[in-house]
Amino acid sequence: MLLTLEWKNNYLLLIDQTKLPTKLSYVKCKNYLEVADAIKKLVVRGAPAIGVTAAFGLALAALNSKTDNLKIFFEELNDAYEIIRSTRPTAVNLQWALNRIMQKINHLTNIPLIKKVIVEEAILMAEEDISTNKSIGINGAKLFSDGDTIMTHCNAGSLATVAYGTALGVVRAAKESGKKINVIATETRPVMQGSRLTAFELQHENINVCLIPDTAVGHIMAKGMIKHVVVGADRILHTGHVFNKIGTYQLAILAKTHNIPFYVVAPSSTFDLKNHPNDIVIEERSKEEVIKIGKKAVAPKNIDVINPAFDMTPPELITKIITEKGILSPPYNRSIKKLMK
Numbered sequence: 446m447l448l449t450l451e452w453k454n455n456y457l458l459l460i461d462q463t464k465l466p467t468k469l470s471y472v473k474c475k476n477y478l479e480v481a482d483a484i485k486k487l488v489v490r491g492a493p494a495i496g497v498t499a500a501f502g503l504a505l506a507a508l509n510s511k512t513d514n515l516k517i518f519f520e521e522l523n524d525a526y527e528i529i530r531s532t533r534p535t536a537v538n539l540q541w542a543l544n545r546i547m548q549k550i551n552h553l554t555n556i557p558l559i560k561k562v563i564v565e566e567a568i569l570m571a572e573e574d575i576s577t578n579k580s581i582g583i584n585g586a587k588l589f590s591d592g593d594t595i596m597t598h599c600n601a602g603s604l605a606t607v608a609y610g611t612a613l614g615v616v617r618a619a620k621e622s623g624k625k626i627n628v629i630a631t632e633t634r635p636v637m638q639g640s641r642l643t644a645f646e647l648q649h650e651n652i653n654v655c656l657i658p659d660t661a662v663g664h665i666m667a668k669g670m671i672k673h674v675v676v677g678a679d680r681i682l683h684t685g686h687v688f689n690k691i692g693t694y695q696l697a698i699l700a701k702t703h704n705i706p707f708y709v710v711a712p713s714s715t716f717d718l719k720n721h722p723n724d725i726v727i728e729e730r731s732k733e734e735v736i737k738i739g740k741k742a743v744a745p746k747n748i749d750v751i752n753p754a755f756d757m758t759p760p761e762l763i764t765k766i767i768t769e770k771g772i773l774s775p776p777y778n779r780s781i782k783k784l785m786k
């Protein structure tokens with residue numbers, strides 16, 4: 446199984462996802478600015494993975510601090526917090542991870558102890574990410590039968606987490622329980638997480654995967670080729686509204702039209718109990734991602750472009766939400782409240 450990130454005592458090692466699928470290479474982050482840069486450039490991406498990466502970013506900020514003045518130390522840490530937090534706005538796991546670290550240390554006054562506690566907490570979060578995904582997998586695998594074909598969008602696999610994955614973790618768990626599962630992956634324009642990452646990681650583990658253009662989703666569903674749709678999430682509101690990779694919303698509408706169950710798979714760290722749909726910032730990415738494929742221009746240079754990275758799927762299109770604590774059913778405002786208690 447691919448290990449997306451690895452703590453090496455004084456640096457963080459990340460699979461460079463911008464180079465996949467042609468090259469499996471690594472980026473070394475020795476300070477928090479390198480961590481922020483890696484998140485921004487999508488060297489590491491996927492909500493749970495950027496959360497844990499952010500935690501190690503704070504660990505590096507703490508370890509690299511030279512001061513023995515507690516006030517200055519916390520100022521440095523808060524600067525790092527702000528820079529890492531501002532890298533990507535939509536996935537709630539990033540903020541969740543940074544807050545979890547800050548809450549763990551904000552009452553402490555001994556700098557060497559704070560450094561130790563931050564590193565230990567970040568390591569614990571990385572370990573928990575894997576065990577959480579395995580529990581999600583066990584819960585979700587029950588929904589699938591031997592021989593099922595599942596459609597997925599973007600990459601909610603090992604590469605979007607520390608390892609194992611959320612949506613693809615369910616596929617892995619079903620396979621581990623002896624079921625044969627086939628995956629149909631959408632390309633996921635414009636960054637191609639489906640073709641570059643999902644196709645790569647499933648092939649890497651000998652899980653049957655077939656790639657389709659995003660534009661073929663309706664056709665493939667209408668042909669009766671899909672038993673379930675399984676996607677990850679960047680943020681799930683207490684109302685059950687799900688923010689995930691752009692294109693998820695249209696997949697959910699098409700699934701509803703064709704009576705195909707639409708499952709969202711996420712850990713409890715992806716739930717946002719405070720905000721409402723209109724409060725959420727949808728990351729808008731560069732025009733370059735749309736007007737070029739690799740280095741090749743596929744649109745006129747001076748064309749206007751809208752390039753949102755995420756969209757919102759309303760609760761009425763979601764059949765179940767699969768978490769490590771159990772499977773949620775509608776009405777989600779009630780089931781989410783009960784789960785998060």
Ligand code: MRU
Binds near residue numbers: 600601602610611677
């Ligand atoms: O822009 P990305 O690649 O970070 O977007 C990733 C997604 O939208 C995933 O589906 C989501 O983070 C869930 S990953 C377990």
